[in-house]
Amino acid sequence: MHYQVARRIICCLLLLLTAAIAGAQDRGDEQYSFTFRGDPLSRALESIAEQTQTDMVYDPQIVEGISVYARIEEEGVPGILREVLGATDLDFLTLSSGTVVIVRKVSDAPSYGSYSGKIVDSYTGEPLPGATVMLKNASGGTSTGKNGHFMLNRMVSGSYNIVFSYIGYEAVYKTIEIEARQDYREIIAMKPQPVDIEPVVVTGHLPQVSAAGDGGEQSISPNSAWASAGRMQDAIRSLSLFSGVQYGLPLTDMHLQGGKRGEHRILLDGVPVYNPYSFGRMFSAFSPYAISNVRLFKAGYGTPEGSQIAGLINLKHDVKDTGDPEVTFQADPLSLNLRGRLSFPAGRDSAFSVMGAARSNYWKVYREPTLDQTLRQWDDLDPLLTNVLVDSDNDATLYDPREHHSAVRFYDLHLASEYEFNPYKTLFGSLYLGENEVSTDLLRQATSPQGIPEYLYARDAYHWNNFMGQLTYSQLLSPRLDMSARLSYSSNQFNHRYLLGTSNNPIIPMMAGTSAEAVYSDFQTAIRNDLVPNQRSRNSIRHAIFQTDGTYSFTPRFRVEGGLQFDYVASEVNLSDLFYLPTLSDQRSALFSSYLRGSLRKGEYWKFTLGNRLTYVSMARRLYTEPRGSIQYDRPDSGIGYWSVRLAGGLYRQFVNQFEITNPGPTSLVPSFTVWSHAGLSERPKAWHLSNSFHVEPTEHTRLSLEWFYKWQPATYMVSYDNLLQGEAINRSDMGAFAESTEMTNMGMGMRLHQSLADTRAKVILGYDFNYNRICLDRQFGRSLPASWAEPHRFQLRTMWHLFPGVTAVAKWQSILGRSWGFRQSYYNYLLYEGEYNFGDFDFTHPENDRLDPFHQLDLSFLYRPSSETLDLELRLDLINLLDRRNTIDWSLQPMHEGDGGETYEIRKRSLPGFHPSLSIRLDL
Known part of the structure; x- marks a missing residue:
């Protein structure tokens, strides 16, 4: 009799475990979309955990002072986390229980590369002076000079998510890989938004990540x-x-x-x-x-x-x-x-x-x-x-x-x-x-x-x-x-x-x-x-x-x-x-x-x-x-x-x-x-x-x-x-x-x-x-x-x-x-x-x-x-x-x-x- 009761309990536990694993797999296959415009990393992680119903743990000190700039469309939980954490020194582990743990990366001494180029109007090819180039985790950024050139030097090798913004133009989001001693250079073409004022952003007060698209201020x-x-x-x-x-x-x-x-x-x-x-x-x-x-x-x-x-x-x-x-x-x-x-x-x-x-x-x-x-x-x-x-x-x-x-x-x-x-x-x-x-x-x-x-x-x-x-x-x-x-x-x-x-x-x-x-x-x-x-x-x-x-x-x-x-x-x-x-x-x-x-x-x-x-x-x-x-x-x-x-x-x-x-x-x-x-x-x-x-x-x-x-x-x-x-x-x-x-x-x-x-x-x-x-x-x-x-x-x-x-x-x-x-x-x-x-x-x-x-x-x-x-x-x-x-x-x-x-x-x-x-x-x- 005791043997039968024990067998029934084990069977119930196996069924529950199988259902949990299947549910976790279903959630892992499910696709989600997020948009973060300078949100604190802690708030972004809370939003991800809540929407995906994922258990997530981390030390609050390691996420402090980090912001997220990301546009994510139809990604699973691992892909979302890789996108959000990609430009930081953080990584994540998934335990057998399904719990996600945010941890610091363990790496060797850093190696460096650079990223430079030119930002232009996609229609005319005209350079855009004063356009903003921002690393999504706000660890750095710059703006283009009067010839539309930008330069980001001494970047730790790895993956970076970058947003390019300019008042009156649609923002451009890119992910680049910086390798050791690599000088990465490219042309960024920005598409003008359908506005009535053709803008050139004022050189004085230049908003860094403007959302408005109806023309330059001055x-x-x-x-x-x-x-x-x-x-x-x-x-x-x-x-x-x-x-x-x-x-x-x-x-x-x-x-x-x-x-x-x-x-x-x-x-x-x-x-x-x-x-x-x-x-x-x-x-x-x-x-x-x-x-x-x-x-x-x-x-x-x-x-x-x-x-x-x-x-x-x-x-x-x-x-x-x-x-x-x-x-x-x-x-x-x-x-x-x-x-x-x-x-x-x-x-x-x-x-x-x-x-x-x-x-x-x-x-x-x-x-x-x-x-x-x-x-x-x-x-x-x-x-x-x-x-x-x-x-x-x-x-x-x-x-x-x-x-x-x-x-x-x-x-x-x-x-x-x-x-x-x-x-x-x-x-x-x-x-x-x-x-x-x-x-x-x-x-x-x-x-x-x-x-x-x-x-x-x-x-x-x-x-x-x-x-x-x-x-x-x-x-x-x-x-x-x-x-x-x-x-x-x-x-x-x-x-x-x-x-x-x-x-x-x-x-x-x-x-x-x-x-x-x-x-x-x-x-x-x-x-x-x-x-x-x-x-x-x-x-x-x-x-x-x-x-x-x-x-x-x-x-x-x-x-x-x-x-x-x-x-x-x-x-x-x-x-x-x-x-x-x-x-x-x-x-x-x-x-x-x-x-x-x-x-x-x-x-x-x-x-x-x-x-x-x-x-x-x-x-x-x-x-x-x-x-x-x-x-x-x-x-x-x-x-x-x-x-x-x-x-x-x-x-x-x-x-x-x-x-x-x-x-x-x-x-x-x-x-x-x-x-x-x-x-x-x-x-x-x-x-x-x-x-x-x-x-x-x-x-x-x-x-x-x-x-x-x-x-x-x-x-x-x-x-x-x-x-x-x-x-x-x-x-x-x-x-x-x-x-x-x-x-x-x-x-x-x-x-x-x-x-x-x-x-x-x-x-x-x-x-x-x-x-x-x-x-x-x-x-x-x-x-x-x-x-x-x-x-x-x-x-x-x-x-x-x-x-x-x-x-x-x-x-x-x-x-x-x-x-x-x-x-x-x-x-x-x-x-x-x-x-x-x-x-x-x-x-x-x-x-x-x-x-x-x-x-x-x-x-x-x-x-x-x-x-x-x-x-x-x-x-x-x-x-x-x-x-x-x-x-x-x-x-x-x-x-x-x-x-x-x-x-x-x-x-x-x-x-x-x-x-x-x-x-x-x-x-x-």
Whole structure:
């Protein structure tokens, strides 16, 4: 009996054991899928154990501080664990009971290899600078340099899981085997996600493992659907989408985070262009169809970018290798654009690509009515300035319009080519030539007290030209070293001529004509004979640069970047005598600079950079230093989604300076003209930066970016109107003839929210910028004041809706509040020194109280892009200023004569155009 009971018990145990083994085998054969984006290893193991119903044991200390980046599809438990633990020093054992035990690997002394390569766009082959290369267990990682090269050196031999990420591109996951003393090299092609902004990730705060796919935070293709509405496409105007960029209103300057216009530099392929605007600052001087992207460097940027107080904006020529020849034709109300591109193989691993683009206007054939009328309004005669400048028996208010003529001409040519010896060695060259001019002629008539007709004539003419050429060689020399070298030259020249005279001037021959047309012709003759009083302003600058850069990878955690640069700068400033005292300055200087920066990844989420820049100025015989650094923390696995925070700052100097001199002409179209100087300074302009930015992605459809900055400028320079108007004793060939030192404080914050709706068919961008600045103006006003260009509050709302296949609607709202310095700049900077600053109840001694009305504008654009296999067509309709608001640029004063001989004044507003539509067409063949 006992034997039978024992046999039954043994049989039951065997059955239970067999069932357990079969169940374990069934679970071992079952397939599972997991996705981990920076999850702690302990949490990943718990998730695996729970979902697979596997008993798992391990020492919590051996998994501490390890994160998992893995995408696993349809794998059994052993395969899952090998994938998760593959890039760590951990392994697993499976006991006969089915329990999994996580243990440390037992191995011999480690051997090392390296991994390097290049990350490119899978469609165009264009390198992707700033892309992230991250080891999945966060034991190391790097980012690509400006040529798209990456280097991971001194990697312990074994298996590695690596994720490649770049905002706007689908992440790439790879597993590689590193063998002892092996140099593993490959090309990584990343596929662009279907987005509306073609991004190039900002070089400053670069999120390391971003989940969002709707575009880069601080860069934009100039041809994207988000582009600002206007009569003509613009390569840089759409940067106003981004925090800290103040640009977009006609006749206004660009400012970065409240800085002066001259405190940032615009580059084309890394080469400075000193006259980057066309047609009186109304558009950029570059064809947008020659530019592939625009990259932005703001407060806290790194040492490799150079020396500028506010930052840099770098435009890159479009030399994409798309395989097939391309021809693009585009027309809008002001210009014609033509671009061609060709690529072909030059060997087994080599290829050659070339792009040419040209843009020109046709003002003589067709004058866009809204712009023509706007020029007439902006060219109106200012009576206060006229009475100061013109010796006449007639008050300027008595002159009635008789003739008005305007001329607009611009063109630009771009040529860029790239020869790729192999994927890791490239020669890139580009040329740019641009020229533009705008002029207005005005004739007015009055009757003298003696009944004799008197005519007043004014001409305001501007001419700018630019040239830029550069040649860049880059090569990934070894798995440790990436090198590049560039030789460049740029030349920029500006000429301004203002003429103002009346028919009773004794040096002008008596007007023979009896009609306004004849008198106008007589004035043209007098101009050719140089008999009409005029102000000539000329400035030229030539800049040659040789620079070389290199990046050396010591380990997957640590790399060093360094570079050398030689600059030769020559400039000339020449102001003749009508408004300002004659000034002639001819300068030559050489600069030698170098930089060194180290980047270290610490732990799972930290990244540190620290560097210094040294510059020796030949004329000053002095060495200047610029230490800079940053700290970044990325957290992919938080409860609020992926987020990243960055703190950066340091010392920033400036060695080539730009000055905006107010144009006092009574009919001046452009408020100021630009001159450049780089010598004769007692102290070089400098600024201390502190910037902080926060980036969070709660979901793949939502992205929020916040930033704030503080800039203290203990030494900066501004135009000295006291020296220009009253400095007879000053050396007129020195920079002190038109400049003086001062200091400025600048701080602000910005917010951008990107949201996708309706299954990404709709997108919204909401933005707000706040800026506070104070500049010391003791000599002019006796106190510190907000800067004349300040925009304390700027609001933006942009929406994009894909209505139908091929049809997109984009609405753009912008509001600017708090602008001061309401009168023309010449009132504060010219009339004030002429002793004319009290007119009735108005004076020009408190510009902070002269507040302009809020600026509000709504634009609506419709884009039609039909699908076709033979050609790419885009029709764009822009409804500009849809609410027909007359937004004010500035004020002038109009005298109102009263019957008792008294005189009062009222404000006359110079405003932007009201509602006007614009149609453009683009055709790609």
